[in-house]
Every structure is written in structure tokens, then in C-alpha cells.
Amino acid sequence: MLDEELFWNASIEDLSRGYLYDAESEQYICLICKQSYEDGVIYQRESVLLEAKKAIAYHIEDAHTSMFDYLLDMDKKYTGLSEHQKELLQFFKRGLTDKEIVKETGGGSTSTIRNHRFKFKEKEKQAKVFLTIMNVLKNEKEKDNSELINFHKGAKMVDERYAITVEEREKVLKTYFKEGLEGPLDSFPSKEKRKIIILQHIIKRFELNKKYTEKDINTILKSIFHDFATIRRYLIEYGFMDRSKDCTEYWIKN
Structure with missing residues (x-):
């Protein structure tokens, strides 16, 4: 499952490769599924032995x-990108000429394909300028607590409830986790926005790509809050977790 924070915080170079190197853990980490390879360890692929970076x-x-x-x-x-633009990019990747692309698509003209190539180059320039603007903005300011946090991909009915700033999140977490962020939840809020903040923090106690039984879920949630059934229900309801039809397996929702 895609790790939203890892993926969207990656550089263009890392996204192009599909992985990043975490110096603290000395691991190469896949940006798509979070599979990791430890630097210095040799991995086997079929009959070939590979270093972590190659692996x-x-x-x-x-x-x-x-x-x-x-x-x-x-x-x-x-x-x-539109579906047609995606198709053209696939053709460009294959190295087809404009004439060959016209033949593949069965319509249009070489001048139309050339025009698309030009538009893609212009789009690339615009994207580069915009990324530079955002990078300058990011570097010139201190941590901006008015910046909105990312919400999970499984979020349902995304509306103003998800317009949560860093400052709001920190304030709510401090209020409801009085013994620290790794400690128990003091009480469960009634306001929707606060619920989302609390649930987004609680879901970090669970691992990606792991299946949990209901008993496992309850055990973890009991250490956080006495009314674990309510927390479990909201994790499902708000799209943070999913479960099998017979409720025997639970997992973090992508």
C-alpha cells in the first residue's frame, strides 16, 4: 500500500527512481510499497547476488x-493528464516517430503529434517553474503552522472537516494525549475535525501491509482508549482501515 507521506515528500529524483535512501536506518525504501533493503546486506535475485541499491x-x-x-x-x-495524453506518452517512451504514432492510433496527422510534443514540453517548463516557486517559498519561511496537513487516501466525503492545519493538529493532539503522543487517549472528541486528527494519529500504531484479527485490533486500541470498540468503528467509518466481510481480518486502507 502506498505510504502517502513518504511518497509525496519524496524529491523528483527519488520519485523517478521509485525509492529513497534513509540515512538514519541505512535503508533503501520503495516509495510505492515501503519494501526496504538494508545497505551492506547482500540480497539474492534468482541466481544473482545483489547489493541493496541494485536489489x-x-x-x-x-x-x-x-x-x-x-x-x-x-x-x-x-x-x-487525459487518457489520450497518457497513450501518447507511452508511444513517446517507446521511441516511435510521429508517422508511426499516427499509424498506431489509426487517425490524426503527424503535425497533430508534433503539436502534442510541443505542448508536453511547455507543460514541463511550467511544472519546473512552479516547483521552483514552491521550493523557494518553502525555503524562505520557517515552519508554517498554517499549512494544511495531508489527509489519508481512504477519506470519505472530503469536505471542510479535512481542512486541518499543522497548528490545529498539534493543539488537538496535545489536548487529548495528555501523557504524550505515545500514551493513552484522555477522551474521544465529539467534533468531527478533532475526531479525524485523533484517528489519523492512532492509525500510526498499525503497520502497513499487515493483516490484523479483530482481537489484535482490540488489544492495540485498549492500550489507547477504554472504549476501543468506538475507535475501531470510526477507523472503519472514516476510511482509515478496512476489513473483510466476516470481520476476521483488518488492515490499513490504501
């Missing part, structure tokens, strides 16, 4: 085909 490169290829394909397959709200 994760092959992991991207084996598990996700390529970052080009993965990124291109993302929803339009992330790429800004």
Missing part, C-alpha cells in the same frame, strides 16, 4: 513494472 532497483521492476508506468497510471487528479 531495490530490481524490486521496482519486478513488483511495479516501472515508475513511468506506475505514475502514468495514477488518477488524473494527480497527473493532470
